[in-house]
Amino acid sequence: MTNQTTLIIGANSAIAKALALQVINNNDSHLIVVTRDISFYQHEKFSHSKIMSIKDYQESSIKTVVQAIGEDEAISISQVFICHGLLHNDVITPEKRLQEFSAESFTEILTANTITPILWLKNLMPILKGKQPCKVVVFSARVGSISDNKIGGWYSYRASKAAVNMLLKSVAVEFSRTAKNIKLISFHPGTTDTPLSKPFQKNVPENKLFTSEFVAKQLLQIVEDNEVNGEASFLDWQGKTIPW
Numbered sequence: 001m002t003n004q005t006t007l008i009i010g011a012n013s014a015i016a017k018a019l020a021l022q023v024i025n026n027n028d029s030h031l032i033v034v035t036r037d038i039s040f041y042q043h044e045k046f047s048h049s050k051i052m053s054i055k056d057y058q059e060s061s062i063k064t065v066v067q068a069i070g071e072d073e074a075i076s077i078s079q080v081f082i083c084h085g086l087l088h089n090d091v092i093t094p095e096k097r098l099q100e101f102s103a104e105s106f107t108e109i110l111t112a113n114t115i116t117p118i119l120w121l122k123n124l125m126p127i128l129k130g131k132q133p134c135k136v137v138v139f140s141a142r143v144g145s146i147s148d149n150k151i152g153g154w155y156s157y158r159a160s161k162a163a164v165n166m167l168l169k170s171v172a173v174e175f176s177r178t179a180k181n182i183k184l185i186s187f188h189p190g191t192t193d194t195p196l197s198k199p200f201q202k203n204v205p206e207n208k209l210f211t212s213e214f215v216a217k218q219l220l221q222i223v224e225d226n227e228v229n230g231e232a233s234f235l236d237w238q239g240k241t242i243p244w
């Protein structure tokens with residue numbers, strides 16, 4: 001029985017992979033990863049980890065994975081990282097102007113960035129609540145801060161991150177009564193060199209473009225430092241509070 005199981009969801013994210021590598025280097029911690037593409041994890045390094053493939057992020061698929069995790073009574077999850085994020089793909093480009101806004105693109109982004117993380121939280125809550133402190137990190141972004149929005153643009157991505165923040169605030173209010181052991185952290189990694197930020201790195205000063213390894217190290221420390229307090233925190237890579 002280990003008291004230190006880490007669950008990483010959306011584990012094919014570049015930051016998630018760096019987190020996973022750092023977690024397995026800590027001998028005390030057991031690792032479970034969930035992703036649509038498990039190829040990175042088919043390596044001897046992860047032979048003691050539980051690698052779970054998911055075909056999509058429909059709620060029925062999420063339920064099946066959570067059920068399988070819950071069936072193993074030896075597992076007690078102390079930290080969860082929900083890493084989903086969609087900014088662009090073959091058909092979606094972040095909007096510069098309102099005229100570029102599209103209902104289809106917004107729906108796709110909202111599904112990936114807002115609905116999917118909250119469905120995980122909803123389905124995981126029964127197996128996370130209990131006596132052991134459990135920290136849940138949902139990847140957000142500073143652009144999701146409504147009060148910090150001075151430059152506009154990126155309508156769909158911004159709105160999806162603002163929405164996930166609002167949902168987390170509400171969930172924290174409920175959990176302060178019903179799942180007091182769970183701490184929610186909405187996390188901004190800073191601009192990190194990953195496929196998500198690749199097309200937008202041109203104007204980022206070199207010292208402001210982080211590696212996934214750096215961000216993962218910062219985040220693991222932030223999670224350790226933040227106590228369960230019945231509130232959601234919106235934190236950046238330095239552990240500094242971002243205004244909602």
Ligand SMILES: NC(=O)c1ccc[n+]([C@@H]2O[C@H](COP(=O)([O-])OP(=O)(O)OC[C@H]3O[C@@H](n4cnc5c(N)ncnc54)[C@H](OP(=O)(O)O)[C@@H]3O)[C@@H](O)[C@H]2O)c1
Binds near residue numbers: 010015034140190195
């Ligand atoms: N990189 C940055 O500069 C930056 C800055 C601010 C915030 N963030 C946030 O940090 C988080 C991690 O980003 P990253 O840079 O590591 O991204 P990444 O390498 O592009 O990883 C993408 C992640 O999103 C998931 N995903 C992609 N399309 C999806 C869809 N349609 N539905 C559900 N999930 C989907 C992937 O899940 P699978 O594992 O199943 O493929 C994977 O977890 C994201 O929330 C992102 O918004 C990143």
